[in-house]
Amino acid sequence: MNYFRKSIHEMSGYVPGEQPPLGTKIIKLNSNENPYPPSPKALKVLQQIDPEMLRRYPDPTGKSFRIAAGKALGVPDDWIAVGNGSDDLLNLIVRAVGEAGKPVVCPSPTYVLYRTLAEIQDAEFVEVPYPDDYKLPVDLLIAAQGAVTFIASPNSPSGTAISVADLEKLAQDLSGILVIDEAYVDFAENSALELTKKYSNVIILRTLSKGYSLAGLRLGFAIANPTLLAELNKIKDSYNVDAIAYAVAAGAIADSDHKTANAEKIKASRSQLAVIFKELGFEVWPSQTNFLLVRPPNGDAQRIYQTLKERGILIRYFNQPRLDDKLRISIGTEEQNQILLKTLKEIL
Known part of the structure; x- marks a missing residue:
């Protein structure tokens, strides 16, 4: 028995990025959260x-x-x-x-x-x-x-x-x-x-x-x-x-000064990561956000997403047309970014 409107019953709800419990040893780069503390x-x-x-x-x-x-x-x-x-x-x-x-x-x-x-x-x-x-x-x-x-x-x-x-x-x-x-x-x-x-x-x-x-x-x-x-x-x-x-x-x-200082750190890391991703063979879209959209060298985005997840790094994979060969990666702290790059090199 379905008690809901037909359109509700048949639609797919919005699926947010995974949210592991606080304290979990995960590098979380899947929801475009700011990696730095609030003001x-x-x-x-x-x-x-x-x-x-x-x-x-x-x-x-x-x-x-x-x-x-x-x-x-x-x-x-x-x-x-x-x-x-x-x-x-x-x-x-x-x-x-x-x-x-x-x-x-x-x-x-x-x-x-x-x-x-x-x-x-x-x-x-x-x-x-x-x-x-x-x-x-x-x-x-x-x-x-x-x-x-x-x-x-x-x-x-x-x-x-x-x-x-x-x-x-x-x-x-x-x-x-x-x-x-x-x-x-x-x-x-x-x-x-x-x-x-x-x-x-x-x-x-x-x-x-x-x-x-x-x-x-x-x-x-x-x-x-x-x-x-x-x-x-x-x-x-x-x-x-x-x-x-x-x-x-x-x-x-x-406290705009605090917000701006953190944004500048993220923008600097974004530029550095974009250069390195390109050196690794990724296609990189020009970003003015706190994340990068990239296409892996062979387009095997789902495999890379899954392998990173198994190694404790969450990024975002969209299983939908025009995005299923790409990955969205939030900019993390310098330490998180370096771990991501090291792990990606091993996977590639």
Whole structure:
């Protein structure tokens, strides 16, 4: 007996990267987590949490965090909405927009959750293929005229940059909402944040999971015109983010120096790894994220993924068209990167 909607019963749910228990002797390079610790200022906030914060419900709008984020980014706090990770905000957007006759559009391959959320809503889902160089197919995306169009910028899992000019062209010519998912912006050269001031249909998504080393906190936020955010706030859970997350996140986002210093270390390691991978015969896509997409010399990505796993190193393998001969590898600490390279050389 199936008690669920037909579309739910038949769909495949989103599969996150493996999460071994804390303390497991694993080099974890599969979920694009930041390998360096969070800001000491954020940790100090955590140590000084008032127990009263646990007894009471949190502020439903996260005012304290929105003020801190607005100050850090130079935007008014009413232009910010907060979610339980940016995935929560993606879910709100699809719930608010997706229905029959209103397609959800994105280039492909990209973040698989966009498809999953559309399927949950029984919304039409349109994928526009990326060319091999991952240049954004702007004209085809415009032609699709989605009720909402998702662009990961930089893209995942390719790590490639999206030009702000291409994103602005979309903002101008799309009749629906343009969501620019900047999860990896802290490792990139450019941001499309200014587009929110010029176009009322643009939503920028950010997360503290990557640049700020707070993946376990689950806090993301949207930046957009307040009239757009007001519609999303109608359907969010009353208290979708907890009080501790708000407090710690406010401390973290105020410490941009710490975030930037860690990002610079990751970017330097990314460049070094890209050179070595190429010397080992890998094809390497240019990355502006905290990971690299690579194709092994013989395309035997699944074998390499499995062998690394057996040796205590987790990376990401996607068993899907156009990605099944490639690997996505998060940038680790210098020590982790060296162990990875040594093990890869042995495998090859």
